[in-house]
Amino acid sequence: MKKNMWEFKQSADPAVAELYIYGDVESDSTNFWTGEVQRSETSANAFRAALEKSPELEQINIYINSYGGSVFEGTAIYNQLRRCPAHKTVYVDGFACSVASVIAMAGDEVVMPKNTLMMIHNMWWGAVGNASELRKSADDLDTINAAGRRAYLTKAGKKLTEEKLTELMDAETWLTAEQCIALGLADRYADADADMSGASEFLKKANLDAEQRLTMQKSLAAQLRSLMRPAADPVPPPKEPKPAGIMQMLAGTQ
Secondary structure: OOOOOEEEEEOOOOOEEEEEEOOOEOOOEEOOOOOOEEOOOOOHHHHHHHHHOOOOOOEEEEEEEEOOEOHHHHHHHHHHHHHOOOEEEEEEEEEEEOHHHHHHOOOOEEEEOOOOEEEEOOOOOOOOOOHHHHHHHHHHHHHHHHHHHHHHHHHHHHHOOHHHHHHHHHOOEEEEHHHHHHHOOOOEEOOOOOOOHHHHHHHHHOOOOHHHHHHHHHHHHHHHHHHHOOOOOOOOOOOOOOOOOHHHHHHOOO
């Protein structure tokens, strides 16, 4: 069955709902010429509206395959899920990158097939202005990053220190399911591997040249190979050189 990029649907049981996050998390926008508000199907507003239709929910199953998106929208969705009294089970169906990994942290249980990946990094944005405005922008971003780290630390508990998390985020780290479980960012493996046949779309979306794609493929392959051997220390393997432009793709609209 084909899943929509973003779908919140009721199951046969009215107390259970399923949320598919299969794409970038994006905010509503305004048409510059007409002033018309263009609603995003992956915004926090859209999620809130869907959630309000089912106040009696007892279980939400959340399926994620996303490269990230707007930190503001993703953080709002995370907080809405945290407030919701229903039990939340998150399934990583491929990639949970950037702010999509923050949304995953709202799960009471996070389940990852052994061949899936999570990517965590520092948030970023563009800024224009004078020296004072740019310095303030940097300070504001530090505050936002500190708030973002709380989502991971709340989920991980004693398995992850803030110092270690900061190191991983500074390095823009890819984590295997094994590493996520060791760090407390996931709770258990799924019963079967995920269908990663669409992973090549990740490289196409990045708009990389042949050499950069090869570098990224090697990086992903190194992460997946680590699943084949036990890790005494959950620190990820050495990073491959980061291809130019990949940050923008992974961060979506961040």
